[in-house]
Amino acid sequence: MDIYTQNGFRALADPTRRDILQRLAGGEHTIAQLTEHFDMTRAAVKKHLTVLSDGGLITTRVSGRERFNALDPNGFAPLRDWISFFDQFWGNQLTNLNDIIENNDQKGPLQ
Amino acid sequence: MDIYTQNGFRALADPTRRDILQRLAGGEHTIAQLTEHFDMTRAAVKKHLTVLSDGGLITTRVSGRERFNALDPNGFAPLRDWISFFDQFWGNQLTNLNDIIENNDQKGPLQ
DNA sequence: TCGATTTGACACCTTTTGGTATCACGTTAA
DNA sequence: TTAACGTGATACCAAAAGGTGTCAAATCGA
Numbered sequence: 001m002d003i004y005t006q007n008g009f010r011a012l013a014d015p016t017r018r019d020i021l022q023r024l025a026g027g028e029h030t031i032a033q034l035t036e037h038f039d040m041t042r043a044a045v046k047k048h049l050t051v052l053s054d055g056g057l058i059t060t061r062v063s064g065r066e067r068f069n070a071l072d073p074n075g076f077a078p079l080r081d082w083i084s085f086f087d088q089f090w091g092n093q094l095t096n097l098n099d100i101i102e103n104n105d106q107k108g109p110l111q
Numbered sequence: 112m113d114i115y116t117q118n119g120f121r122a123l124a125d126p127t128r129r130d131i132l133q134r135l136a137g138g139e140h141t142i143a144q145l146t147e148h149f150d151m152t153r154a155a156v157k158k159h160l161t162v163l164s165d166g167g168l169i170t171t172r173v174s175g176r177e178r179f180n181a182l183d184p185n186g187f188a189p190l191r192d193w194i195s196f197f198d199q200f201w202g203n204q205l206t207n208l209n210d211i212i213e214n215n216d217q218k219g220p221l222q
Numbered sequence: 223t224c225g226a227t228t229t230g231a232c233a234c235c236t237t238t239t240g241g242t243a244t245c246a247c248g249t250t251a252a
Numbered sequence: 253t254t255a256a257c258g259t260g261a262t263a264c265c266a267a268a269a270g271g272t273g274t275c276a277a278a279t280c281g282a
Contacts, residue, residue: 013124073201090184
């Protein structure tokens with residue numbers, strides 16, 4: 001049914017794509033900038049960006065011959081909510097997202 | 112680094128495996144019981160269960176010749192938290208997980 | 223005891239995925 | 253104007269993923 005959620009979870013399944021998302025959390029990047037940090041070609045990074053875009057996790061802003069990629073809020077919420085549904089099945093302490101964010105050390109989630 | 116998180120996200124990338132998780136939310140199932148609901152062989156379902164187990168999303172209780180599969184809380188929290196990290200990058204209203212659960216209609220997240 | 227049941231483990235096949243190499247196209251700057 | 257730059261797109265390849273069929277082993281029930 002929800003192909004958007006499917007694409008979103010598929011996008012998160014690859015460690016390179018999760019790494020890209022964390023780098024975009026520090027601000028928008030072009031493909032060339034992202035490629036510097038990976039041991040693969042620009043074409044491979046471009047493919048990962050396409051998958052991330054299909055999942056609604058990033059957007060692209062075009063400026064001249066450059067394309068700046070940035071995080072897109074739209075794709076994240078459905079994925080987080082899908083997982084959060086299962087929290088009701090274990091009676092543990094329920095996490096408040098505000099607490100997660102307030103206690104965050106700004107370095108990003110551990111990869 | 113965190114192969115556990117990697118396996119978890121990989122497990123969620125397949126729609127059959129997400130369907131299995133939602134069925135297990137209704138209680139533990141054997142492989143044979145799960146297979147009734149899918150258009151694939153028991154061996155295929157078994158493979159999906161192995162992936163879910165590798166991701167720490169399910170556990171198995173053995174009783175005689177039967178093996179009952181059930182949800183495992185351990186694997187879910189790291190995945191939810193990983194995604195929740197990004198919530199700080201859009202200033203929208205932060206969702207309180209308690210609200211999500213209280214408003215849930217008990218039918219499970221839309222697939 | 224012995225057949226039916228439930229499962230795990232392989233070998234095997236096809237499709238998808240992650241990667242490279244290469245070329246074409248628009249943009250920039252000298 | 254023209255060469256360098258940044259990118260999209262495509263063909264191609266190896267490996268991983270999702271599936272089937274089959275067989276052996278353990279357990280249950282008559």
